[in-house]
Amino acid sequence: MFLGVVREKSILSQNHALADQHKKTLVVINRLSRIEGHVRAIKRMLKEGRPCPDVLIQLAAVKSAVRKAAQVVLEDHIESCLGQAAIKGTSDKNWHSLKEALDKYIS
Amino acid sequence: MFLGVVREKSILSQNHALADQHKKTLVVINRLSRIEGHVRAIKRMLKEGRPCPDVLIQLAAVKSAVRKAAQVVLEDHIESCLGQAAIKGTSDKNWHSLKEALDKYIS
Numbered sequence: 510m511f512l513g514v515v516r517e518k519s520i521l522s523q524n525h526a527l528a529d530q531h532k533k534t535l536v537v538i539n540r541l542s543r544i545e546g547h548v549r550a551i552k553r554m555l556k557e558g559r560p561c562p563d564v565l566i567q568l569a570a571v572k573s574a575v576r577k578a579a580q581v582v583l584e585d586h587i588e589s590c591l592g593q594a595a596i597k598g599t600s601d602k603n604w605h606s607l608k609e610a611l612d613k614y615i616s
Numbered sequence: 617m618f619l620g621v622v623r624e625k626s627i628l629s630q631n632h633a634l635a636d637q638h639k640k641t642l643v644v645i646n647r648l649s650r651i652e653g654h655v656r657a658i659k660r661m662l663k664e665g666r667p668c669p670d671v672l673i674q675l676a677a678v679k680s681a682v683r684k685a686a687q688v689v690l691e692d693h694i695e696s697c698l699g700q701a702a703i704k705g706t707s708d709k710n711w712h713s714l715k716e717a718l719d720k721y722i723s
Contacts, residue, residue: 531668534662534663537671538659538662541658541659545656548652549652551648552645552648552649555641555645556641556645560713561689561697562717563717564644565686565690565717565720565721568685569686569717569721572679572682575675575679575682582668582671582672583668586668586669586672590667606669610670611672
């Protein structure tokens with residue numbers, strides 16, 4: 510896990526512009542790595558014939574983790590991208606694309 | 617992908633009782649494999665610095681896929697486990713554990 514995080518940091522540090530603009534990209538990537546591991550664990554539960562209610566509870570935890578990852582992406586977007594867009598005077602277009610994404614996320 | 621599915625089938629066929637009781641276990645495992653791949657693809661999007669609204673849309677798709685996988689688990693549970701439990705006269709306990717799981721899933 511630790512080595513994985515170091516590797517992610519190394520990949521991100523190759524793109525300084527990205528790392529500067531989005532402060533929480535690494536946080537989101539690490540959250541997604543944990544979600545991946547969680548999904549793999551649920552597959553193991555199914556193969557072992559674990560009770561359905563236990564599987565449902567774990568799927569609920571994954572759904573909640575995806576929701577939290579999206580929340581971090583959204584916060585980062587508001588703090589970084591939209592702030593920059595407002596400075597550059599291109600915020601109308603950016604707000605529109607965010608609104609579209611939120612419509613799809615919430616529906 | 618095809619080899620992966622064959623491998624899952626082989627693992628499941630080692631447990632005939634499980635395969636008989638839950639008709640859709642393989643379907644759920646394959647759905648979870650696709651979710652794993654989707655999450656990996658979103659990590660790549662973040663590393664490539666793709667726009668936040670695009671990432672949000674993909675996270676929405678993952679959330680929806682998790683919800684659908686849970687729906688299949690629930691249908692399978694109702695058709696297989698609860699049906700068996702009703703025959704054996706142990707349905708009260710089973711209904712209680714399903715209710716608990718649903719409470720956690722819906723909240």
